[in-house]
Amino acid sequence: MFSKIFKNNREENLGLNLKPGDNHYRAYVGPPKDYDLISAMVFNLLTCIGLRQDHRVLDIGCGSLRNGRLLIPYLNKNNYIGIEPNKWLVEDGIKNEIGRDLVKLKKPTFSYCDSMKEFNLPLNIDYAFAQSIFSHTGLDLLDKWLSDASYHLKDDGILLATFLIDEKDSSDQGWIYPGCVKFIPETVSKLALKHGFNFKLLDWFHPRQSWAAFYKKDYDTKFISNDIITWNEFGKHS
Numbered sequence: 001m002f003s004k005i006f007k008n009n010r011e012e013n014l015g016l017n018l019k020p021g022d023n024h025y026r027a028y029v030g031p032p033k034d035y036d037l038i039s040a041m042v043f044n045l046l047t048c049i050g051l052r053q054d055h056r057v058l059d060i061g062c063g064s065l066r067n068g069r070l071l072i073p074y075l076n077k078n079n080y081i082g083i084e085p086n087k088w089l090v091e092d093g094i095k096n097e098i099g100r101d102l103v104k105l106k107k108p109t110f111s112y113c114d115s116m117k118e119f120n121l122p123l124n125i126d127y128a129f130a131q132s133i134f135s136h137t138g139l140d141l142l143d144k145w146l147s148d149a150s151y152h153l154k155d156d157g158i159l160l161a162t163f164l165i166d167e168k169d170s171s172d173q174g175w176i177y178p179g180c181v182k183f184i185p186e187t188v189s190k191l192a193l194k195h196g197f198n199f200k201l202l203d204w205f206h207p208r209q210s211w212a213a214f215y216k217k218d219y220d221t222k223f224i225s226n227d228i229i230t231w232n233e234f235g236k237h238s
């Protein structure tokens, strides 16, 4: 029996020898060796700044559910919404990471689009996040995503997003992949203001990018105002 378990482990296809962007559900979304690390980074950030089961979460560019695989079981039924134009990634994520039974039980919503066009009415989102999305959007597309996120977030909601920071802005437009774009934080901060957000860079480890918070006017900043975000800080304020 044990030899069968070990054999299955060896055969599990984690794409570890593949490059980011390759045609495999783990490799397409980034370096396969970091698939688990990114899941942990996002789930820990969200929970350290207050995410609870009754909150509604928007996962922008949810890919193969690298983050959804922890969030969907954690959240109450119907509270996870994932937007992803590459349907095959979500399907492979369901098949290999969460299973159909969990989808039946937790009823996440998936929209196979590159925008929020399927949702006309505000979704009243508490927490939105864009992990390794704004590192691939030209300024025009970043502007559109900030506008859409602002429309769908509650007045006390927050969007967390990762960026590549530079001293000058990329001039690319639209979706750039697997290539990357970089921005000056001041440029992003100005766009944030245009869409009714306050902007703050966050000190939260990412292996390649920087985290930022975009928060609406009634967002309670108690979990992010201190520059150290930790579980113990969360405990002090909750």
Ligand SMILES: C[S@@+](CC[C@H](N)C(=O)[O-])C[C@H]1O[C@@H](n2cnc3c(N)ncnc32)[C@H](O)[C@@H]1O
Pocket: 028, 029, 030, 038, 060, 061, 062, 063, 064, 065, 066, 067, 084, 085, 086, 089, 114, 115, 130, 131, 132, 133, 175
């Ligand atoms: C680097 S991957 C990150 C996936 C996921 N957020 C994660 O952390 O695993 C970028 C994802 O954005 C999706 N995508 C493609 N075009 C997009 C667009 N216009 N807006 C948002 N996401 C897009 C890609 O299909 C891909 O799944």
